[in-house]
Amino acid sequence: MGGILFTCLIAFLGILLAQLPVLRHIGPLAVAIIIAVVYRQLFGFPVHMQEGIQFASKKLLRVAIILFGLKLPLDVVFQEGLGLLARSAFTILFAVSLTMLFAKWWKANWTMSMLLAVGTGVCGAAAIAAVSPILKANEEDTALSVGIIALVGTIFGIGYTILLPVLPIDSVTYGYWSGLSLHEIAHVALAAAPAGEEALGMALLAKLTRVLLLIPLCFILVAWMRRKNGNAEEKAHVEFPWFLLGFIVMSFIGSYVLGKRVDVPQQALDAISFLTTFLLAMAMSGLGLNVDMNKIGSKTTRPLLAMLLTSVMLSIVTLWML
Template identity: 60%
Template sequence: MGSQSARVLSLKEQKGQEQKRPEPKLDIGLWLGGIAFTVVIAAIGYALSKVPGFDHVGPLACAIVIAVIYRQFFGYPEKIRAGIQFSAKRFLRFAIILYGLKLNIDIVLHQGLGLLARDIGVITFAILATIWLGKLLKAESSLVLLLGVGTGVCGAAAIAAVSPIIKAKDEDTAIGVGIIALVGTIFSITYTILRPFLPLSAIDYGIWSGISLHEIAHVALAGAPAGPDGLAIALLAKLGRVLLLIPLCFILMYWMKRKNAGEKEETKIEFPWFLIGFILMSLFGSYCLGKSIPVSKVVMDGISTATTFILTSAMVGLGLNVSLRDLRTKALRPLIAMLITSIVLSVVAFFIA
């Protein structure tokens, strides 16, 4: 009995020592190496996106593809994981905050209220239709929701903003961004081809592009053939959808809390503080920059480029989590659901433009 109790006591002491044992210290060199790794691949993706053919795909998708290919051939670089994860999480949130500068709230509220009503309908339809089709196809629910939000709101930026709220896996976020970039590019090129044959004025064509296409870049690409007026109204319609990302995120937070309320161990939903930064930057860009604080177009273009590059670096961190073995079975059904929704949305938007 004595030896048995001594053995139990020693086991307890060992457990206590394990609990007290400090966590391994962060190696700053490896941490910086991980960040540098994502930045280098982002730079390669950015350079690739300037090559004819790849310029329609965009830097985010190019960088994700490079990261995915690297993972399949060389595996995940575990030694520098801490830095890569920092890029994937922190860079992502910082990029969303800076993205707020692209949203001119003043213009949307004063000139785009009529478009805003259509934008609400588009977002509601895109999310609900994608979820419904995803259920019919028995697709991955988290990825389907991300694609629905990306289709309805503003592509990769919306997926990046919503992902932490719904506790989506990094792999799902990366796959969602890749699919949005691919489908959106195909649609925007198709719009430019169809433009000369459509019975739409430049303004109506711009509205159609702005309320139905996925990314701001896609809207800019498709809206350009309609001339300056058509492009301006297209971007205005798109900015209305970006503005609606804010209330949508809070709705999803409420939905997640209700969804988890019945669970024994309720999942704590972290408040997306980066959204506050997004709102503040939107207000700052709308009412301060160019008015009380004069800023040149060169500076604003530089900030926009930096925002895209930071977001691209974050996408590298997410892309490294993607396994191609799972991609074929996991992504096909959500892709079909999102593709059907995009086609129907495009047809419906054509008649309400």
């Protein structure tokens, strides 16, 4: 419970400080995650609050994404979903192939490079957690990979918000770009939120198509590992991203029920919108508290460089595609 309250406090501070002129541009989500990262580096990780912090960074994030479905018209999902699915497949293929190519050239740690490749291409820490048992990664490699993804994704997310005013694209295209190229769902929300609700909705839709592709990717990796190890008996559990279905259900309710069959006061819709932002800020806080810069040492240097260069090229290529 203490960890949840702690992330709640950081989220409140992030939303409050984001009202200042200097910080208004990057928004409350970025401010919240910056506060959390700085706290972790200065005071360390509050171990006694670990359970609540992890709950905020994982469970509350998914609740917020589900709630955001109310703001996204379902007809947009049907119109844009298939095209984005193809682009998302390209993103994953590009990220994994390029990262592993760089890793081979630089003789980087294979397991960590693959974890970072999948995390970059699909959905950050969630993807790393899903493929870690399939790749037989040890806890240290998994933890370091999650930390790197959180750190690099945070830098890129904030960098996107800085570039937003000077990019020669409209807000919706910017949302697509964010959703197709950034690492975590939280990073996508961080980058897209300053561009407005429509941009954020498109960004989350693009990102969720990448999340959906985690399932076939995991099965491909299972088959590949079986062939590599020659062990046909080996099995791996793949968890379906159920919050994706919740997002679609809420989109249906927002599109065809609220305001059409059921009258809902605007104040109630505004309250849900604020709650969604607040939950996202809490998730950012939990994510930021998990970033430990001291653990990024010599073992991670080459995989980090491979993943970092891939992330830069992925941003350029996906922007060019749009």
